[in-house]
Amino acid sequence: MxxxxxxxxxxxxxxxxxxxxxxxxxxxxxxxxxxxxxxxxxxxxxxxxxxxxxxxxxxxxxxxxxxxxxxxxxxxxxxxxxxxxxxxxxxxxxxxxxxxxxxxxxxxxxxxxxxxxxxxxxxxxxxxxxxxxxxxxxxxxxxxxxxxxxxxxxxxxxxxxxxxxxxxxxxxxxxxxxxxxxxxxxxxxxxxxxxxxxxxxxLDGIKKDEEWIYDEIINLCNECEGVKNPHKIRIRKIGECFDIDMDIEVDPKINVQKSHELTLCIKDKIKKLLNDKVYDVVIHVEPYQNVENEPYGIGGKNEK
CATH class of the missing domain: 1.20.1510.10 (Cation efflux protein transmembrane domain)
Incomplete structure (x- = not known):
């Protein structure tokens, strides 16, 4: 190249x-x-x-x-x-x-x-x-x-x-x-x-025609059983690749290993979605609180 x-x-x-x-x-x-x-x-x-x-x-x-x-x-x-x-x-x-x-x-x-x-x-x-x-x-x-x-x-x-x-x-x-x-x-x-x-x-942003990625990431999270309420999704471009930060909620009773597996599930699906044009995906895990969040907010979709 x-x-x-x-x-x-x-x-x-x-x-x-x-x-x-x-x-x-x-x-x-x-x-x-x-x-x-x-x-x-x-x-x-x-x-x-x-x-x-x-x-x-x-x-x-x-x-x-x-x-x-x-x-x-x-x-x-x-x-x-x-x-x-x-x-x-x-x-x-x-x-x-x-x-x-x-x-x-x-x-x-x-x-x-x-x-x-x-x-x-x-x-x-x-x-x-x-x-x-x-x-x-x-x-x-x-x-x-x-x-x-x-x-x-x-x-x-x-x-x-x-x-x-x-x-x-x-x-x-x-x-x-x-x-x-x-x-x-x-x-x-x-x-x-x-x-x-x-x-x-x-400006650490993305183009208008790339905004669909937010909705697709939420859909992908729903495909990983046990992941709840993806929010604070933030996407930026580093060169030709996407750098993604987000928060998810999981059952507070599951162990660390299971939480880690859920984040890997999300990361794998995002990489496939973006054809491996992913610089990094950082996922913060929180205990599920069963509280409705605002649909949009500063920093991306579904900010808590």
Missing amino acids: EKNIKIVTSIAVVVNTFLAALKIIIGFLFNSMAVLADGIDSATDILTASIVYFATRLSSKPPDKLHPYGHRKIENIGAKIISFIVFYAGISLLIESIKRLVTHNYTLIQGIIPITVTLISVIFKTFLFIIEYRIGKKYNRPSLIAEALNMRNDILLSSIVFFGILLNKIGLSFMDPLVGMIMSVIIVKVAFEIFNENAVAL
Whole structure:
């Protein structure tokens, strides 16, 4: 797993470095705001790919005394940094594009090299998006998925640049800064998407579409004979895995061994439910009091 991720992130750094240098040079030589903006966007990809590269390595470090829950959230932090970088690039491009459009600082782009460069960019970035997204989804790596989503955005940007240059060359010279403006808005939008995607994990929460896990855990507890009133269920994400804390009640007359067996029953069922994507399950056992609890509360379902 780690070997595949290392290969993908290394390829991303090399390809983005090549594309960034190529587009920035062409953008300056042909005075194209659109191509230059696309090159700057690729330059930010070099940094973001580097962040992903180091984040995936640091996150694989085992837990230690100072980090008992491991280092997997480093990937979420890496994705957050990516969102800020992308946002800054988008705002900077927006300001410059508007300035050129308002001041009429645009000209017709000469030659076929700018169009050729944008086509090369689309091809290479499509390749990167496919491999990054597949590997990220396969191993559930948030920072790699974030980088892939940014790459998907780049494919669209380079495509917009291509048509913008084409329209510029047929006489619509204002299309160059206008395309730069459109690109910057898309970049800012993606920055917010990446930010929101990783905010939940850093807040020790889960996504809305994972809320069903609470109800399923309660149902699983009912399948373990002798378990009563599961409550204070709290779920959070650590990397790609779920960390679960909960309380249950049992007959106060049973011995410790039997109580332990009941917790093992619950843990086994939860692991099967979540396809072994479980970091840990901590179950606190209490004597059954035969008292109705509130259906919901702070800290999860059925808090006592």
